Amino acid sequence: GSFIAEADINMLESAKNRDELLKISRNGQNVMNQIEQSRKPIVAAIAGSCLGGGFEVALACHYRIAMNDKRTGFGVPEIKLGLLPGAG
Numbered sequence: 001g002s003f004i005a006e007a008d009i010n011m012l013e014s015a016k017n018r019d020e021l022l023k024i025s026r027n028g029q030n031v032m033n034q035i036e037q038s039r040k041p042i043v044a045a046i047a048g049s050c051l052g053g054g055f056e057v058a059l060a061c062h063y064r065i066a067m068n069d070k071r072t073g074f075g076v077p078e079i080k081l082g083l084l085p086g087a088g
Contacts, residue, residue, distance in 0.1 A: 004054025
């Protein structure tokens with residue numbers, strides 16, 4: 001299972017120019033800001049893989065609870081492609 005995983009990297013490849021890439025990144029940043037600035041506490045309940053954008057979502061939440069299980073893991077695999085996490 002996964003918390004949130006498997007972002008579509010093809011979405012980045014389909015961007016026609018720098019402005020489109022910036023728009024994608026800013027949209028992600030806006031979502032993270034909304035989570036962080038929510039008046040209601042938001043809890044990430046994590047079971048399984050928590051990778052890439054899913055990890056960024058979990059970090060934006062006010063609290064994180066993860067299963068103590070060998071299948072639960074955290075990471076930013078996009079760095080292996082030379083990409084920085086784009087939403088945080």
